Amino acid sequence: MTMTNPSVISIKPRLRSNIKQHTPRIFGQNGFGALINSTLAPLFVLPLPVLELATLAEGARGGVRLGGLDKGRGPSFKCGSNFCLEYGRSFVKGPDYDTVRAIRERNLNPALTTFYKKPLLIHSGKMQWLYDHEGKRYLDMFGGIVTVSVGHCHPRVNAALKSQIDKLWHTTNIYLTPKIHEYAERLTSTLPQGLDCVYFVNSGSEANDLAMTFARLYTGNFDIISLRNAYHGASPYTMGLTAHSTWKYPIPGLNNGIINAMNPDPYTGIWGGNKCRDSPIQTDRACNCGANGCEASKNYIKELDQIFKYSLPKGKVAAMFAESIQGVGGSVQFPKGYIKAAAKLVRDNGGLFVSDEVQTGFGRTGEHFWGFEGHGITPDIVTMAKGIGNGFPLAAVVTRKEIAQVMSKALHFNTFGGNPMASAVGIEVLNVIKDEKLQENSLSVGTYFLEELSKLRDEYEVVGDVRGKGLMIGVELVSNKDQRTPLDSTQFMEIWEQTKESGVLFGKGGLNGNVLRIKPPMCITKTDVDFAIDVLKLALDAHKTKYL
Structure with a gap:
């Protein structure tokens, strides 16, 4: 077939009799499929980019699916075992690539x-x-x-932002504006009782940076523990917390006051195996624990305790930072019970436990709204960003009132944190998460x-x-x-x-x-x-x- 319109897609079964056995499936923009009736003619033409094509093999996904379109440099073909796709440019054109x-x-x-x-x-x-x-x-x-x-450009979030843009963009927090107060109340209602004091910023690095300041001022201690393989940001402070060499620059004093503890990874770590993770899927690594179940958590906690015994002044730690599931580090989960035991150990030594929910918050882990809830703890400080604003610059540090009070010892200010537009977006993100389950x-x-x-x-x-x-x-x-x-x-x-x-x-x-x-x-x-x-x-x- 010669394509007369470069913005259409054709599906051409190799054998007419194969249509029933290998029925093409059309995917709409929201991912819902509609089967093409097998009585249709062998040639089926659809406009793009509204529709996407793939194939569904009979009974199982044993056949080949091909998603996406060509690079747009003229018509071309991709073939599976029982079909061919012919496609070309879409109606939608963007800026010049080069x-x-x-x-x-x-x-x-x-x-x-x-x-x-x-x-x-x-x-x-x-x-x-x-x-x-x-x-x-x-x-x-x-x-x-x-x-x-x-979701990208979610219509309700877009509408909330457009509505706020027509009213007020920015005044700074030296004046009272409605949205930041409404949002602070809504956000803290999702957290355990006591975590009710919010400081809005713009990114995860800013949030973790500020949490370090909170912890050091409140405890009067300086040293902070994070886990190897952790990512907590790329600011000069948080670069020390981040324990990946690929994210560190050779700056003197980068790790000043930061100790990176052994990472409790059940897959690649010293201890762990197929009994240890809180996950629907366990690693297939044979567990090197005892017959009574996973002992990895206990062993990793012993290693953490060595830091308090050998590397820090007694009772003089400011905080420990941990992600509920390590994000940049490769979605690493910890052995069951590790985070809860680590938080207790840190508090017993005079420090605060900080949960970095930048990637795991806002319902992403499924069972709970916040990742730390899956570990059975209430942190002293929670940091959050990313999903909080669905892509709009927004982040926050939430803690108890008595911890937040230490910032009143001097002036502190964030020009854009919690501005009316960001707060309007944040409110609607919470609404959508709830309403759309x-x-x-x-x-x-x-x-x-x-x-x-x-x-x-x-x-x-x-x-x-x-x-x-x-x-x-x-x-x-x-x-x-x-x-x-x-x-x-x-x-x-x-x-x-x-x-x-x-x-x-x-x-x-x-x-x-x-x-x-x-x-x-x-x-x-x-x-x-x-x-x-x-x-x-x-x-x-x-x-x-x-x-x-």
């Missing part, structure tokens, strides 16, 4: 790295979907680095996702570990399953690049860069999961054919 790349190289700081060999130029987004400058659609499995919580969706869809990914771990030697809770998921790729050897970067990038080419955007992380980070907008569906799984299978099959 011009944008040239400006970036000339005017933006070179530290701003990009994903993929040919970086994406994202033009627009809708809920769980992103569109590049040529109209190609991608299923977003990274959510702007765990930031888009309720996105926490519940994170639990049900996330558990389904984990279960489907665990099947890939059983099927492919390169998939070493699947872990997480809700929609806070990591898939660790390895070259040796028994030794848990990280997959080398070349092979990892081949898998990762192919998933992008097939229309799914996964994140990546971990110290060795070998973990697929799956933290999508919380509005995704099980249909979206099926598509993502098939795209990942396609890439894993290609890797298996090439290397194994």
Whole structure:
């Protein structure tokens, strides 16, 4: 067939009789499928980018699915075993790619790295979907680095922002404005009793930086503990808390007053195994604990206690910072009971426990609104950002009144923190999470996702570990399953690049860069999961054919 309109897509079954066995499925913008009636003519033409095409093999996802569109350089084909897709440019056009790349190289700081060999130029987004400058659609499995919580350009959040823009943008907090007060009350209502005093800032780094100041002023102590493999920000203060060499610059005094403790990782750590995680999916590493269950937590706490015995003045710690699930570190979960025991140990030694909920908050882990609730604790300080504003610059530090009071010893000010626009967005994000039951969706869809990914771990030697809770998921790729050897970067990038080419955007992380980070907008569906799984299978099959 010759395409007469470069903005349409054609599906051409190789055999007319195969239509019933391999029925094309059309995915709408919100991920809901509608089956094409098998009585339709062999040629089916659809406008784009409103619709996406894939195939559903009979009975199971054994067939090949192809998502996404061509790069837009004229019509082309992609074929599965029983169909071909013919496609071309979308109606939607964005800015010129080469011009944008040239400006970036000339005017933006070179530290701003990009994903993929040919970086994406994202033009627009809708809920769980992103569109590049040529109209190609991608299923977003990274959510702007765990930031888009309720969906790209969610209409209710957009409407709340537009309404506030017409009333008041900014005055600073030296005057009273309604929205920041309404939002502070709403936000603290989601937290345990006592955590009722908010200081609004603009980013996770700012929030953790301020929490360090709170802890040092309140306790009168200086030293702070964080875990190896943690990420808490990239400001001069928080760069010390962050325990990844890849995020540290050679600045004198960077780790002044910071001690990085052994990371309690049940998959790659000294202790742990298949009895230890609070997750629907356990590691398949044989547990090196006793017959009575996981003892990893107890052993890692003994290691933490060594810091108090040997590295700090007695009873003189300011705080310990911990993520509920490590994000940048590769979605690492801790042994059950570790966080609760660590918080007690820190408090017994005069310090505060700070829960970094920048990535795990706002219902993402499914079972609870806040990640720390899954560990059975109430922190002294909670920091939050990213999903709090669905992509709008907004962050916060929440603590008890007596801790917050220490900041009154001097003047402190944040120009944009909690401004009327940010507060309006924050309020509506809370409304949407509740009204659309996105926490519940994170639990049900996330558990389904984990279960489907665990099947890939059983099927492919390169998939070493699947872990997480809700929609806070990591898939660790390895070259040796028994030794848990990280997959080398070349092979990892081949898998990762192919998933992008097939229309799914996964994140990546971990110290060795070998973990697929799956933290999508919380509005995704099980249909979206099926598509993502098939795209990942396609890439894993290609890797298996090439290397194994």
